[in-house]
Amino acid sequence: MNAKVFITLIALVILGQARAGAQITRERLQTGSDEQLLREWIRVLSGDEFGGRKPMTPYEDKTVDYLAKQLRELGMEPGFNGDWFQPFDIISVTAKPAAGGFTVSGKRKASLRYPDDVITWTTRATGKIDLKKAEYVFCGFGINAPEYGWNDYEGIDVRGKIVIAMVNDPGFYDSGLFRGRNMTYYGRWTYKFEEALRQGAAGCLVLHNTAAAGYGWHVCVNGHLSDNLGIYNSDTRNANDLTVRGWLCEGGAEKLFQAAGMDMDRAVAAAKKPGFRSFPLNVKGDVKMNVTYNIQKTRNVCGILRGSGGDGEAVVFCAHWDHLGIGKPDERGDTIYNGAADNASGMAGALLVAKKFTQMPRPERDLVFFFPSSEESGLFGSAYYCGHPAVPMDKTVACLNFESIGPAELTRDVVILGGGESVLDRYYVAAAAAQGRYIYFDDDNSDGWFYRSDHYNFVKNGVPAVVLENGREPVGKPNKYPMQVWYHKPADEYHEDWDLSGTLSNLNLIFSVGLSLSNGSNK
Ligand SMILES: [Zn+2]
CATH class of the missing domain: 3.40.630.10 (Zn peptidases)
Structure with missing residues (x-):
């Protein structure tokens, strides 16, 4: 098609729209x-x-x-x-760190401060979270996306461990990957938890970054200090959910990597490229939280013709x-x-x-x-x-x-x-x-x-x-x-x-x- 024909066609389309718009x-x-x-x-x-x-x-x-x-x-x-109604239960959880909450040790020891370095909660109906000597694993974006040929969980066993997963998806950093800046569902923090659970992890901490998240660390903190909500299953008391959910700020992650004797910037840079392999930090730590919760019923409404x-x-x-x-x-x-x-x-x-x-x-x-x-x-x-x-x-x-x-x-x-x-x-x-x-x-x-x-x-x-x-x-x-x-x-x-x-x-x-x-x- 030559340029003139093309422009005429475009003009017709625009005209068509304008005329149609009038009626x-x-x-x-x-x-x-x-x-x-x-x-x-x-x-x-x-x-x-x-x-x-x-x-x-x-x-x-x-x-x-x-x-x-x-x-x-x-x-x-x-x-x-x-x-007309479909009742279901919502659990509301407030979790505060117990003594010795987030101490980790690898090559060195480190202690994460709550909530300056890390903010954690759970959706389990329990009075106490006491995860002993949990291993930390760096899983890049924590994404398993066959349609994009991307699997951060390939070749790594995260069962019973704490996954660290970067917020957003690789397209945020490289327009040729995923859908570029148009974030896919794999970029959402809620997805990180869902996938970590499917992989059998005990916990998942989403690694915050202000640009990639679209909001600052205070939003993560304020959103989760109290009243964390989830659907409640009275049969399991949510015992099949992740034990620990949370956000980790970059400073907190830095401490973990230092305890591991590893370079965080290098790891994060590598995770943005295809072919990245997730790896254990060889850092272990307890996660202890005192938990209060309440369970209430709410209702969906539905009618059918x-x-x-x-x-x-x-x-x-x-x-x-x-x-x-x-x-x-x-x-x-x-x-x-x-x-x-x-x-x-x-x-x-x-x-x-x-x-x-x-x-x-x-x-x-x-x-x-x-x-x-x-x-x-x-x-x-x-x-x-x-x-x-x-x-x-x-x-x-x-x-x-x-x-x-x-x-x-x-x-x-x-x-x-x-x-x-x-x-x-x-x-x-x-x-x-x-x-x-x-x-x-x-x-x-x-x-x-x-x-x-x-x-x-x-x-x-x-x-x-x-x-x-x-x-x-x-x-x-x-x-x-x-x-x-x-x-x-x-x-x-x-x-x-x-x-x-x-x-x-x-x-x-x-x-x-x-x-x-x-x-x-x-x-
Ligand atoms: Zn709305």
Whole structure:
């Protein structure tokens, strides 16, 4: 193709988009009664009476009861064997080092200071952690990723040992590796723990680096000094979890390497290159912690609209119900983190889509409307659900996640996070085109957002899942309440002047994607 033809084509594409943008349609969900209903649900769920919807408070009862009532009134059947609710336990652990907490010895002795060098916790239900003479192993990034030809665990036995694993993935340092700066799930600190556990390690310390983590050491410390949360298994009392989880700062790691008589910088540099082999530090030490914990129940909510096909396959629509509750006052003295955008708007959107499905001939597949608890504290509700689903994971064809979808102005584009990763992409492209809009695939995942909402638990379980964000190209004025105004603040409140034109447009898009998927056209 010559340059002139190419430029003409580009111009046509741009023109096409601009022209299409002028006639953006809002088919099924309309301004008027649909919008009024959407506003009503957002207004109620984000009201001060709901206290910011923190799990395991009286506001949980209020929220889940309200949701169940809406699902019942929409004519759904309860998602969990006749029950709208799926209870599960969350453990909250505070672990403090006991005397002699982190002394290690190799060629030399060293003592790690808590929490200046190391911050540790556990998710086990026990009064005491007493790991004796545990060996430390340096495992590079702690990644086992066959698709990238990378295995930091090759040829090394870490059973019963403490793994040290660098945060992020090799692509952060070398754009030719993994997905470059677009962090893969292998870069997340939570992955490091999961893999170390699979490998049989007793503990895992994630080696912090401010640039690679995207935040400073104080964030690691403040996030884990107390109240570390996890899903609690009453059969095992979490005895199958890692004994020790933690973060290690670079200064702390330096001490370990010095005790080993080894050069940390050289080891870290080597770990960034393909072909690196993990190695034992020949350093041993006890890890002693005094642990207090409590266990509380929280609930997921789920309703199902049965499809006409009867083959047991389903499309899941997901919107977390929890938010941050009542906390630190803002400059206005407001202490209620209402979570109107995050995620009353998502719940209201899911309910509106559900209502549309009740007003038309039922599609083939089942439609599962799932409202997980405890998204904000670690995606626990969706993680529990994926282990105990209303419809088996291998019968779940997709998960469409509603996350902070309003307020949003009408845009020519829609952003899909983790673009290019999902077989669902083409459904979104087609649905957007039918609206005269287009999809912007956001594959800049350097901030890891793709891994930080409920849909990712579905992805981890082999279910295609997508989260959508409002577009970047407004048709008119941008809305008055951009994310930086409200994100995780008491100011996340509903206002009657919220612009929901973009929200409705996005809901129409999700609705048509859901409709195509529920009619089996992806087979
Ligand atoms: Zn959210």
